[in-house]
Amino acid sequence: MTTELSNDKNAHVVDALRTVMDPELQLDVVALGFIRSVDVEHNPIKVKMVLTTPFCPYGPMLVKQIKDAAEKATDSEAHVEVLHEQWNPEMMEDPTLFGFF
Template sequence: MIEHEALVQALKTVNDPELNVNVVDLGLVYSIRAEDDRVDVEMTLTSPACPMGPEILRNSVAALEKVEGVAKVDVKLVMTPPWTPDRMTDDARDELGMF
């Protein structure tokens, strides 16, 4: 069985290259589901036109594939609901100087 926390920690290694904050703390990850050796993730971007989107998605897949027990990863990009800064953790706000 794949540990959910291991998947979260793996995604915390993936930074938005423009903001230099991880995708979990930015609130870009909407759901993580694991079944057998497969992981399905729904995530978004800070903007539909984000030029770093393909890189973020590739890095997310690569990070999750490193988790023990994971054989298949599907990261689906969704734009609903749209991302807002309200989704960020306090840690992300601190890193970005948003108080």
């Protein structure tokens, strides 16, 4: 998990993002390491994320759910940026969940 996620100010947003599940992998987007940073110091709130692949068919749905969860947690507007960095299992909170390591 990045430092930006472990910040106390961001904890309530990160907790809200744990309710967003990847429909294929059946884990939340925080546990999977999709969420790279959360910034609640600005308006709109900024969430940076990655996807398993640039062509992820669930990408638009996940972005909307992440945006909605962040906005609900803070009662303010959120902007979700999908980074060009590609996801890999080492980004997970616990990479052993899928037996990768």
